[in-house]
Amino acid sequence: MFENLQDRLNGALRAISGKSKITEDNIKGTLREVRMALLEADVALPVVKAFTNQVKERAVGSEVLKSLSPGQAFLKIVQEELQSVMGEANESLDLAAKPPAVILMAGLQGAGKTTTVGKLARYLKEREKKKVMVVSADVYRPAAIKQLETLASEVGAQFFPSDEKQKPVDIANNAIKEAKTQFADVLIVDTAGRLAVDEDMMAEIQSLHKAIDPVETLFVVDAMTGQDAANTAKAFSEALPLTGVVLTKADGDARGGAALSVRHVTGKPIKFMGMGEKTDALEPFHPDRVASRILDMGDVMSLIEEAERKIDKSKADKLAKKLQKGKGFDLEDFRDQLLQMKNMGGLMGMMDKLPGMGNMGAAADQMGAAEKQMGQTEAIINSMTPMERAFPDKINGSRKKRIASGSGTDIQAINRVLKQHKQMQKMMKKMKGKGGMKKMLGAMKGMGGQGGPGGGMPPGMGGPGGGFPFK
Template identity: 65%
Template sequence: MFDSLSDRLSKTIKNLRGQGRITEDNIKDTMRDVRMALLEADVALPVVRDFVDRVKTRAVGQEVMSSLSPGQALIKIVNDELVATMGAANEELNLAAQPPAVVLMAGLQGAGKTTTVAKLAKLLQERHKKKVMVVSCDVYRPAAIKQLHTLADQVGATFFPSEKEQSPIDIANMALDAAKKQFQDVLLVDTAGRLHIDEEMMGEIQQIHQAVNPVETLFVVDSMTGQDAANTAKAFNDALELTGVVLTKTDGDARGGAALSIRQITGKPIKFLGAGEKVDALEPFYPDRLASRILGMGDVLSLVEEVQRSVDVKEAEKLASKFKKGTGFDFNDLRAQMEQMMNMGGLGGLLDKMPGMGGKMGAIKDKVNDKDIKRLIAIIQSMTPQERAFPDVIKGSRKKRIAAGAGVQVQDVNKLMKQQLQMKKMMKKMKGGGMKKMMRAMQGKMPPGMGM
């Protein structure tokens, strides 16, 4: 998300470098570029105008401290205003109510409501230790109830059964009664979507809202619809008092117009971002962290949290022990490292959060991407346990069998074996204080500014 906007803003701000002061003259062209970058990102025009005016007012005539360049000063201003546009801070779900706290999910058809219900159930159970029940009031879409049942089983949430012959309001009332009797902490109510906003749809969801009196009413919307997402959210909010928004499919949205438009148009905060089909692909929305990523400064806090959640501590300690002893690094170790990386959102997810990666993502992804890593894991899985533990036994005929099993060429197996051998040699160099020697040896080969 925000790839194109991030590239445009980075190039624009670079143009101010070397100038001692931000003036009317040098800010004029810069703000024109910023305006175009935001419009191309499909940010709503009123939001663009307001944003540009606020940045310009703060930037023009501002003295630049001796330690900063005009580009750095403008980055600070743009960062502050991006945060202000998207919301000052993360707004968590308000679950401080007599259990069960009811969360009503609304939205158009195809936005990913049902999947989001399952993702939210998983998040609440794992990170907030809540007992969660889910129910589907969608009696119109074929297999909607069955889909939620399957997803609920997958994430370990309690599923309240419903039938398409029942009234959505009756389903919601019975689910609430069952949640109370079973001492559930949270009840997530999935409602029917439509292809467009209509009176019948609004009337039904208003009745459900009145029946269950939710503490949170979340509007689920596809981020790829850009500023239309903000306009749809506003229409819903006019008929139904929303408490927040969930932006879905952000992994397929390179523009980010919805994220920058929704708060200002609706006055409602974005509470979560959904990225991908996996049930763990839902994250709380942090405006300050996202602003940092837009400007190519990474998101270290989210990266650290991701590592804490996803890294297998025992596996990490086992590998650290191998490094210390300088013992063999086999294919089991290599596969474990690649799987850990995929669990943390893959190569793209990691690079997106790393500081200084703005503008370099494309070049790196051209050389290696998540598909390449999955193919390498498939090659290792095609090996026998003996071959993974003792790579030296892999010769000609074994290579052909492994390649055939993974659906790749023999040269792909050779490349993987070369990588494993290089990592094994590196581990031996790091044994017994060799790490310091290796870093000193690399000192003269590092680019300027990268010295230890």
């Protein structure tokens, strides 16, 4: 996410961050580089001008000149101004209305609107503990209605049926009546998209908005369209009283132009960003955290929140108790740890949120290879019988051949997994008794290669973290 912008900005700021003195002259060159980095990232020109002017005004003022560490003070200003451009803080949905609180979704065709409805329904159900109903008022694309029905079933939301013969206003009003009958807290209304902004489309959604008077009107836009995202968002904000924006496909947005432009151009906050195809891949948009990621300072808070949400605490507690009782760490436990890592977005997903990882190309390649190997390890363990997982020592030559055949690997790969497991087992034994964690961390120092990003990992996993069940 934002890799191109991250690389360019870091290059520009590295030259000045170590300066013992900052003058208008040496800031000029850095600001020129920053301006070029933002323009290449497809950030809207008015945003680039406003941003660089504000940074310059603050940088040549007393807050940098009188600082003991001017370079660091300048970096702090850039971070704060990036945050300011995107909005000071996360703005959550305003659902304090008489149920059902109606959310209207607007946007162009192909932006991921229907998928976002499903993601938002899951988010509200799981994190806000709301009873959610969804309805499609897209009468032009019958597949959209079926798609939303499938998504509703997947995320556990109620689905109100509709068909292409009905009028969008009638569909929405009937859905509101049903939501009241079913005591739904929230009703999300999906609307028709078009390939471009046109008068008919705007007139239709305006009349729909007027008829149902939603508490939230969210504009869904593809982050990968860059400056075009800001322009279409502006067109929609002029036609509708938008309350916020959802950036989709932000995980594939290497430039960052949309994230940095939309708030400034529309005056509306970015409330969420889609970070993948799965229905749980929707994150609240925190400008401070995104600014930190752009400047390669990491996003540890999001990583912690993700761990809290996605790590299976019951399994973690069960394994911790098992280890305390002196029972072995078997291959079933090993597989559980791999699955916990997978739920966290894998090594690459975690790496994206760690400070200082933006310019580690070789480490990223290493992580990619390690992640592939983790997938292979999972396939190997899945090909074993429950007895083999519980008693790995009983896996002889003929069993190895069968497991290799079942997992599409070879004997060498089976031996690697068994060796990894033995080393993990030794580490887990160090968890038992007083000072267990300290002993285990000491043992980990020599594993997986000294000094590199894989230094604290079990062999073959080559990256920070490790997916262990400890907190």
